[in-house]
């Protein structure tokens with residue numbers, strides 16, 4: 001992996017000049033000029049996913065220049081480095097193995113092949129646990145079937161499984177899956193009010209097993225269980241009701257998890273990339289192990305596409321380049337993700353962590369301060385709901401906000417009537433954003449009703465939201481973010497920025513609630529003292 005400042009490349013300078021020309025061009029003009037724009041600027045992935053990027057302010061020259069940027073910043077070499085298991089997570093001195101977790105044995109040649117023995121045994125454990133729990137073989141301490149699974153975890157140990165399980169609601173079995181992530185006690189109470197302890201199994205998901213929120217929730221849930229089930233043997237009670245997923249096996253054992261109930265998580269799998277690993281156990285519990293494997297296979301198919309396709313027909317690469325084009329040349333600040341699927345409502349939140357925790361950095365791989373844009377702000381909500389709130393700004397606001405629209409041709413819950421309406425709204429919005437109502441000089445006369453258009457979007461149209469297609473879609477975003485990190489010369493696989501807040505929270509918790517506080521800045525003192533007034 002080479003550490004190249006992208007702004008010092010020849011292609012960056014060319015793109016700067018090209019941008020000056022493209023500023024005078026509109027999406028409307030581009031479509032008028034090129035009647036084959038959809039064919040030229042879309043990629044069909046296995047007839048399962050269409051990626052249409054034609055409604056962007058780009059032409060063939062833009063893509064050509066951006067591809068040159070990818071070449072000049074050594075993207076191809078970086079892709080090989082990731083797939084070959086090089087230690088590209090430099091600041092943590094680790095390889096990055098979420099691709100290996102997809103069980104991609106055949107196509108790539110990871111240096112450390114023994115890694116697959118670990119992955120094999122983890123997958124076997126996921127299968128074993130899923131089959132036992134779903135079938136009712138796994139019994140609670142009081143010999144009841146398990147009805148409720150409660151995942152206790154936060155960040156990557158929460159968002160991936162939550163997003164996938166909700167997106168694949170149509171594939172769910174009869175287990176109820178709950179997610180306890182926040183240290184706000186309200187969430188814990190809300191869940192415990194809905195479940196019976198003797199029918200509930202808790203999965204403590206934490207790579208480090210040191211995360212304050214997760215350990216606090218785990219300990220409170222343990223106390224709740226102990227209070228609510230009459231028992232004679234504490235170890236037996238805990239081993240019938242708690243599973244842990246972690247890279248820190250000793251800590252889990254010390255906190256009372258039975259050794260047999262621990263599913264290891266490899267240190268080389270980052271939290272936000274971990275849904276394919278043991279962290280995916282709740283997914284496998286919710287949709288069954290066979291469907292979980294289909295999810296992994298779908299991701300593996302996207303890995304193959306990413307690894308083998310030329311840069312100019314490579315979906316994650318094109319998507320990364322378009323994002324860099326807007327954030328660094330058009331100076332857009334945000335990107336909206338708008339799934340036209342209610343079940344995919346957690347996707348924007350999931351992509352927020354994936355993108356912003358990976359690329360929200362301002363020091364480059366050479367250790368220098370960065371003076372260009374790295375991660376865009378990711379936000380969004382489902383269509384059509386968003387149309388009745390923030391879409392006003394997309395259509396008539398002062399900012400350009402590139403959007404990703406995601407929809408499926410075949411719904412998982414069928415009503416032709418509802419689905420025709422949902423999809424016509426999705427397509428209509430991409431058209432209205434791109435072209436506005438100023439076409440052909442027959443435009444709207446009332447100035448307040450004018451929509452100028454030229455608002456860019458990608459459309460990602462799935463045949464259906466299946467485990468396989470969802471796996472491909474998520475892998476496609478993972479690789480997009482990886483390519484952005486490579487081009488922007490940052491380390492995408494660490495997250496040191498989140499540590500400072502954790503440290504200060506501990507100082508406030510451990511010292512400042514006890515004494516009269518004067519020694520912070522006046523705002524921090526004021527807030528602490530207000531809290532103490534009522535505590």
Ligand code: F6P
Pocket residue numbers: 154155156157205206207208209210211214271272357495498
């Ligand atoms: O604080 C950020 C973070 O480290 C994320 O990267 C991670 O997904 C989350 O916390 C949870 O960490 P863990 O799985 O170790 O509890």
